[in-house]
Amino acid sequence: MVQTINKDLVNPVGKSVPKIDGKGIVTGQIKYVFDVSLPNMLVGKMLRSPHAHARILSIDTSKAEKLSGVKAIVTAKDTHLIKFGSNEYFFPHTVDQLPLEDEKVRYIGDEIGAVAAVDEETAEEALKLIDIKYEVLPAVFDMEEAMKPGAPAIHEAMNNIAVILPVNFGNVDRAFKESDYIREDIFRTQPAAHCSMEPHVCVGQWETFSNKVTLWSSSQAPFKCREALAKCLKMDLNDVRVIKLAVGGGFGSKLEMMPMDFAACVLSHKSGGLPVKITYTREEEFSFSRRKHPMIYKIKSGIKKDGTIMAITGEVIADGGAYCSYGPTVIAAAIMRIFMVYKIKNFRISGYRVYTNNPISGAIRGFGGVQSGFAIESHIDMLAKGIGMDPMEFRLRNATDPNMVTINKMYLTSNGLKECITKAAAAADWKNKYSKMRNQCRGIGIAVAADVMGSKMYKSHESAGSIVKVEEDGSVYLFTGAADTGQGANTALSQIAAQELGVSYSRIRCKSGDTEITPFDTGSFASRVTFISGNATKRAATDAKKQILNVVAEEYKLNPEDLDIIAERVIHKKDSSVLLNFDKALDLCYSFNYGRQIIGRGSYNPKTTPVDFRTAEGNVSGSYGFEAQIAEVEVDKETGHVRIIKMWDAHDIGKAINPQGVIGQIEGSIAMGIGYSLYEDLKFKNGRVVNANFANYRLPKAIGMPEIETILIETIDPEGPFGAKGMGEASLLPTSAAIANAIEDAVGIRVKELPMTPDKILKALKEKEQTTPQTATESQQ
Amino acid sequence: MIFHVNHKTYEVDLVGHETLLEVLRDKLGLTGTKTSCMESECGACTVMIGGKGILSCITLAANVAGEPITTIEGLADGENLHPVQQAFLDYGAAQCGFCIPGMIMASTALLTQNPHPTREEMEYALDGNICRCTGYLKIFEALREAGDKMSQLKAPRESALYQYIPAVSSTP
Numbered sequence: 001m002v003q004t005i006n007k008d009l010v011n012p013v014g015k016s017v018p019k020i021d022g023k024g025i026v027t028g029q030i031k032y033v034f035d036v037s038l039p040n041m042l043v044g045k046m047l048r049s050p051h052a053h054a055r056i057l058s059i060d061t062s063k064a065e066k067l068s069g070v071k072a073i074v075t076a077k078d079t080h081l082i083k084f085g086s087n088e089y090f091f092p093h094t095v096d097q098l099p100l101e102d103e104k105v106r107y108i109g110d111e112i113g114a115v116a117a118v119d120e121e122t123a124e125e126a127l128k129l130i131d132i133k134y135e136v137l138p139a140v141f142d143m144e145e146a147m148k149p150g151a152p153a154i155h156e157a158m159n160n161i162a163v164i165l166p167v168n169f170g171n172v173d174r175a176f177k178e179s180d181y182i183r184e185d186i187f188r189t190q191p192a193a194h195c196s197m198e199p200h201v202c203v204g205q206w207e208t209f210s211n212k213v214t215l216w217s218s219s220q221a222p223f224k225c226r227e228a229l230a231k232c233l234k235m236d237l238n239d240v241r242v243i244k245l246a247v248g249g250g251f252g253s254k255l256e257m258m259p260m261d262f263a264a265c266v267l268s269h270k271s272g273g274l275p276v277k278i279t280y281t282r283e284e285e286f287s288f289s290r291r292k293h294p295m296i297y298k299i300k301s302g303i304k305k306d307g308t309i310m311a312i313t314g315e316v317i318a319d320g321g322a323y324c325s326y327g328p329t330v331i332a333a334a335i336m337r338i339f340m341v342y343k344i345k346n347f348r349i350s351g352y353r354v355y356t357n358n359p360i361s362g363a364i365r366g367f368g369g370v371q372s373g374f375a376i377e378s379h380i381d382m383l384a385k386g387i388g389m390d391p392m393e394f395r396l397r398n399a400t401d402p403n404m405v406t407i408n409k410m411y412l413t414s415n416g417l418k419e420c421i422t423k424a425a426a427a428a429d430w431k432n433k434y435s436k437m438r439n440q441c442r443g444i445g446i447a448v449a450a451d452v453m454g455s456k457m458y459k460s461h462e463s464a465g466s467i468v469k470v471e472e473d474g475s476v477y478l479f480t481g482a483a484d485t486g487q488g489a490n491t492a493l494s495q496i497a498a499q500e501l502g503v504s505y506s507r508i509r510c511k512s513g514d515t516e517i518t519p520f521d522t523g524s525f526a527s528r529v530t531f532i533s534g535n536a537t538k539r540a541a542t543d544a545k546k547q548i549l550n551v552v553a554e555e556y557k558l559n560p561e562d563l564d565i566i567a568e569r570v571i572h573k574k575d576s577s578v579l580l581n582f583d584k585a586l587d588l589c590y591s592f593n594y595g596r597q598i599i600g601r602g603s604y605n606p607k608t609t610p611v612d613f614r615t616a617e618g619n620v621s622g623s624y625g626f627e628a629q630i631a632e633v634e635v636d637k638e639t640g641h642v643r644i645i646k647m648w649d650a651h652d653i654g655k656a657i658n659p660q661g662v663i664g665q666i667e668g669s670i671a672m673g674i675g676y677s678l679y680e681d682l683k684f685k686n687g688r689v690v691n692a693n694f695a696n697y698r699l700p701k702a703i704g705m706p707e708i709e710t711i712l713i714e715t716i717d718p719e720g721p722f723g724a725k726g727m728g729e730a731s732l733l734p735t736s737a738a739i740a741n742a743i744e745d746a747v748g749i750r751v752k753e754l755p756m757t758p759d760k761i762l763k764a765l766k767e768k769e770q771t772t773p774q775t776a777t778e779s780q781q
Numbered sequence: 782m783i784f785h786v787n788h789k790t791y792e793v794d795l796v797g798h799e800t801l802l803e804v805l806r807d808k809l810g811l812t813g814t815k816t817s818c819m820e821s822e823c824g825a826c827t828v829m830i831g832g833k834g835i836l837s838c839i840t841l842a843a844n845v846a847g848e849p850i851t852t853i854e855g856l857a858d859g860e861n862l863h864p865v866q867q868a869f870l871d872y873g874a875a876q877c878g879f880c881i882p883g884m885i886m887a888s889t890a891l892l893t894q895n896p897h898p899t900r901e902e903m904e905y906a907l908d909g910n911i912c913r914c915t916g917y918l919k920i921f922e923a924l925r926e927a928g929d930k931m932s933q934l935k936a937p938r939e940s941a942l943y944q945y946i947p948a949v950s951s952t953p
Contacts (some may be wrong), residue, residue: 018870025878026866026885028813028853034879035812195913197817197825197879248815248879249913282818486877486914660873664919668876671916694822694911702907705917 005474006506010567013499013722016660020491020510021246021484030246033201033218034279041203042071044267044278045123046260047113047130048288049105052357052687053139053152056103056112056132064115064129069122072270073130074263075113076102084228086256086326086363090457090613094162094324096155097360099232099262105134106154106322107359108687109288114263116276139357141687143296143319146356154322154355162320163328163353167335167616169407170346175311179302181386187299187375188753191319191682192292192675194364195699196485198248199280200289204264208273213265214241220250220485221523222513228257233265237515244513247485251672252363253290254485255525256325286692290362291682293318293330297375299349307389307397311346312338316372318361320353325362327353328613329457334368336616337733338376339406340450340624341417342398347407357687363525365669369449369733370676374754377447377737382750390434391741392425392446395628399448402715409609409617410624414715414725416652417626421448423711424628424650433632435745441635442645445741447734448628452621453726454528456608463605464533465519466540468497470548470598472590474583476507478540481521482533483513487728488661489529493537495657496721500541502565503582519603527726530657531622534721535604544600551589551596552579607719623717625725627651629670631738635746637765640758642678642743644706647735651710654717654725663710666731670708673735675700681755782846786811787855793842801837801845802826805852813853813882817911824910827883827890828852834890836909853882856889864930865889868923876914884910888924896932898924 009017024030061073081102085095101110112132117123138152145151146160154160176182202217213233219225222242230240247254260278267276280289299314316334320327331351338344366373384394400406402415425431425446433444454462467479478497484490494508512518521533545565552570553560562573570579589596606622630648635641649666656662679698683691691697716723736754744750749764784791786809793808805811805828816838817823826838829851856863862870865888875881884907891898891906898906903921912920 016873019873019875021878022870022875023862025875025881026853026862026869027857028811028882030878031812032815032879034815035806037812195911197815197823197877197911197913199817247877248817249877251913282820282823486879488876660919664873664876664915667916667918668914669916672913693820694818695820699911699913700916701911702917702920703904705904705921708916708918 005504005568007504009505010503011499012495012505013657014655016658017491017495017505019488020494020508032198032246032248033203033216034198034248036203036216036277038203038205038275041275041277042116042118042271043120043123044114044116044264044276045127046111046263046278047115047127049108049110049112051105051134051136052108053137053154054105054134055137056101056105057135058133059112060131063131064126067122067126067129069118070115070126071118071274072116072267073113073126074100074266074270076100078266078270080232080234082232082234084232084257085324087328089460091163091328094328097323099259107357109359110322111259114267116267116271139687141356141358141684143317143354143356146354147352154357157355160355161352162324162355163331165331165335165351165613168348172311172313172346172348175346176302179310180305182300182302183382183386184300185379185382185752187297187378189295189371189374190754191294192680193286193682193697194251194253196249196251196253199282199285200254200258200260201279202261202264203275203277204268205275206265206268206273212239214243215261215265216243216245217261218247218254219244220247220254220483220525222483222515223481223520224255224523225257225261226515229261229265232262241516244483247483250485250524251365252525255363255523282694283692286682286697287689288359290325290360292364293320293327293361293368293371295334295371297371299375299379301379301383303383303387305387307384307387307394309342309344309398312344312349314349316349316351318353319356319358321356321358321360323360325360327361329455330363330368332457332611332613334372336408337369337372337450339408339410340412341400341448343400344407358684359689365672366729366732367526369451370736373447373449373733374736374740377734378740378752381445381741381744392421392430395446395448396421409619411619412624413719414623414654414717415626416713416715417448417450419713420626420628420650420652423713424630424648427709427711428630428632428648430630438746441637441746442632443742443744443746444630444632445738445745446628446630447737447741449730449733450624450626451730451733452526453531453623453625454606454621455526456610456618456620461605462522462532463603464521464536466533466537466602467519468501468540468544468600470544470586472586474507474586475509476501476503478508478510478537479518480510480512480533480537481518482529483524485524487665488658489524489533491661492530492657493533496534496537497541499722500538501545503568527625527729529726530724531720531726532604532606534724536602538721539602539604540600543602544598547596547598547600548585548589551594552585555588623719623725625652625727625730627730627734629731629734629738631742633739633742633746635743635761637747640761642756642761644674644739646706647708649708649710649731650713651727651731652713652715653727654720655714655723656712657722657724659712662712662727665728666710667708669731670735671700671705673732677736677739677754677756679755679757782843784846784850785848786850787852795843797843799842801840801842804842805837811852811854815879815882817879824887825880825883827886827910829886829890832890832893834887853885856885863889865892865927868927868930872919872923872926874915874919874923880910880912884912884920888927892924892928892931896928898928
């Protein structure tokens with residue numbers, strides 16, 4: 001019998017139960033890969049290019065090998081020279097990075113080799129002793145320069161354009177002719193960093209007798225990591241084991257196998273099977289992990305006098321840096337998200353994902369949606385203003401509806417977007433505030449967003465699997481391949497398992513993200529875990545419950561279909577009368593007569609269709625989440641400082657499995673969004689990050705965090721587990737535009753470049769004064 | 782040298798330049814204390830010395846030998862969580878948890894001196910602790926609750942009763 005069954009925690013779905021690993025966190029007992037220490041463990045360090053673009057002529061490691069304490073050195077010659085990438089299925093030509101480069105380096109920090117030594121000092125000393133001869137090549141750092149004929153060729157792609165994505169629907173030329181108001185804007189967004197508090201860290205250990213390898217990695221997607229690792233190591237999937245422990249945040253940066261993961265394994269092999277740990281410093285984290293794609297977003301739209309959007313055209317250019325990483329999908333998402341939000345019939349935007357000699361741009365929370373959200377939602381506000389319409393009403397007029405098919409064949413089923421807009425507006429007192437606070441330099445701005453839950457952009461399937469094992473003593477083990485990175489996946493999935501099985505949440509233990517033990521799962525990205533892994537978990541719990549009820553029915557000579565387990569009791573469905581309690585049912589299953597192990601299994605693959613990247617058509621996700629966000633700001637005209645007074649966020653999450661966890665995700669997203677909007681900016685000089693530390697890369701801190709009011713809209717999705725949808729990324733998408741729109745409402749300036757720093761605000765204020773010295777709106781009030 | 786950590790006494794051989802963080806994590810195996818930057822910018826390495834929060838990544842271990850050091854592992858009273866730990870758990874103030882040991886130690890240091898801080902006082906006290914997940918609001922809620930609990934607690938916790946633990950290996 002399980003020692004303590006907390007009766008308060010039966011029917012846990014919809015309750016703010018504590019995190020399943022929460023006690024471990026608050027006592028410091030939970031283990032991250034950062035904390036892993038194994039006997040005789042070596043310290044690994046990556047050997048990196050000091051040049052942004054150069055040909056490798058020779059590598060001489062002989063001096064370093066002789067240094068006392070050095071146990072292994074690897075370079076490309078120790079590898080199979082197999083490239084990896086993130087979107088082999090749809091864009092095979094974007095598989096462009098070698099774990100260790102052999103002929104050419106393409107950014108400052110490009111990995112050439114690695115060293116394992118007895119301690120960090122020795123490893124660093126050894127790196128200095130490796131003699132590499134380069135032929136330095138001309139480099140290009142500006143995305144528009146890189147696209148020009150004659151620019152240095154970084155890969156073989158013509159004009160350095162790795163991916164062109166032309167998205168074209170309807171007849172935009174005719175629609176522009178029918179428009180009453182047309183405007184065109186250009187927006188620019190900055191490179192930014194993920195800043196997960198646990199840096200990238202891994203420990204690789206080779207079993208020399210069996211030629212198997214285990215990698216402990218701070219990963220958001222252990223199975224993706226295993227896939228790339230096995231490919232590059234030329235091994236079977238089952239000979240590579242990737243284990244994640246507690247993960248100290250990822251935000252997209254830990255979605256891929258990194259060269260360090262590969263290097264740790266090969267170093268361990270070369271050092272005779274000693275474990276090798278590689279930990280990024282904060283400087284490496286900022287300079288050489290992944291960064292947010294800087295984008296130039298050109299957008300032109302035509303609308304009717306009544307506010308109907310007629311046509312949208314434009315061009316998106318993304319600085320991808322040296323390799324493709326998740327670039328193809330990021331550019332696709334930056335263009336296609338708008339179809340979930342607005343009813344659009346005529347559309348033509350082309351996306352260009354461009355190579356430069358900057359560090360690699362990759363996946364980051366929001367996946368292109370933060371950049372496009374800023375551009376589109378700022379532009380929408382200006383369109384509304386152009387015809388004198390309230391921007392909130394303008395959005396309501398064009399918002400998508402439930403049960404509709406978008407022009408690119410996305411199936412929007414449950415859709416609370418309009419409710420999000422009206423509820424957020426009501427909570428923020430929009431009608432009484434919009435355009436009415438300018439005399440105090442205060443303003444209010446709205447922006448909306450939608451997000452997927454899972455993304456049919458990678459593989460032939462994106463299924464998740466779960467196992468629910470009920471032990472003799474009534475304790476329940478949930479095995480999921482999903483990767484909790486701190487967002488609370490293990491907690492939400494455990495709640496789903498407990499609810500479906502009909503037991504208290506306190507019975508559940510959760511084991512996640514070990515490729516040798518847990519079922520397959522593509523990982524934590526695209527806000528997919530609650531929806532996809534949640535459905536798999538629910539199915540596994542249903543299966544386990546059926547197995548228990550079959551035994552009970554057999555014993556009592558009843559029909560199992562007539563029974564159910566609810567709140568720790570086996571009941572008759574027809575009148576809810578109690579037959580026996582859960583523990584007694586378990587005693588029966590594991591009794592002398594029956595001896596039946598209860599092992600439920602579940603697999604779920606969402607009902608999607610792959611995106612056809614030639615037409616941008618496809619139902620990329622099994623359901624879609626929606627939200628509206630409002631910012632109230634005050635602008636100091638003397639200093640250019642923007643103070644955020646309050647934010648409101650109304651979010652259609654289908655059903656909140658854990659309301660506290662949901663609100664935590666929203667608050668965290670908004671904090672991150674405020675950082676990206678106002679100050680976070682990864683600065684470069686000739687391809688080198690110049691502010692690679694927390695002192696010079698400013699993050700949102702405790703001082704000045706505004707109040708956030710969240711409104712959860714439960715639309716009960718027909719496909720989601722208990723009606724739940726994914727969330728966690730959507731709240732980041734509208735924040736920049738909501739703030740930009742509020743700034744315009746406050747002081748009448750439009751900032752089209754992120755971050756909206758005081759100098760940009762002051763410059764815009766000055767420009768405005770020069771153009772309209774007497775007629776500024778606020779002076780009239 | 783002698784270190785008093787979490788009411789236990791350890792004898793540690795030092796080369797001399799070790800930081801307190803290195804002693805805690807690498808020599809005593811107390812890996813609850815984290816670091817995210819190694820240069821005093823993130824606050825994840827915060828521990829308490831005599832009720833005051835300090836950054837262990839820039840504290841020379843030799844300088845604090847003999848002083849009463851408390852880390853995240855020493856905050857709970859047996860199985861009973863400290864009110865700050867309990868409040869962080871109850872209010873969902875932890876997500877990935879990597880900053881949380883430092884955040885809890887900084888919070889405990891604040892509430893020990895000032896059980897009812899204003900929001901502004903909380904913001905200033907925790908401004909040196911970076912959290913990328915939560916947006917800080919749930920942490921402020923947890924502090925409000927924990928402060929109330931701490932001021933209600935009548936009996937002060939048992940003072941330091943050091944038990945001697947033989948030397949911990951400290952080969953450089």
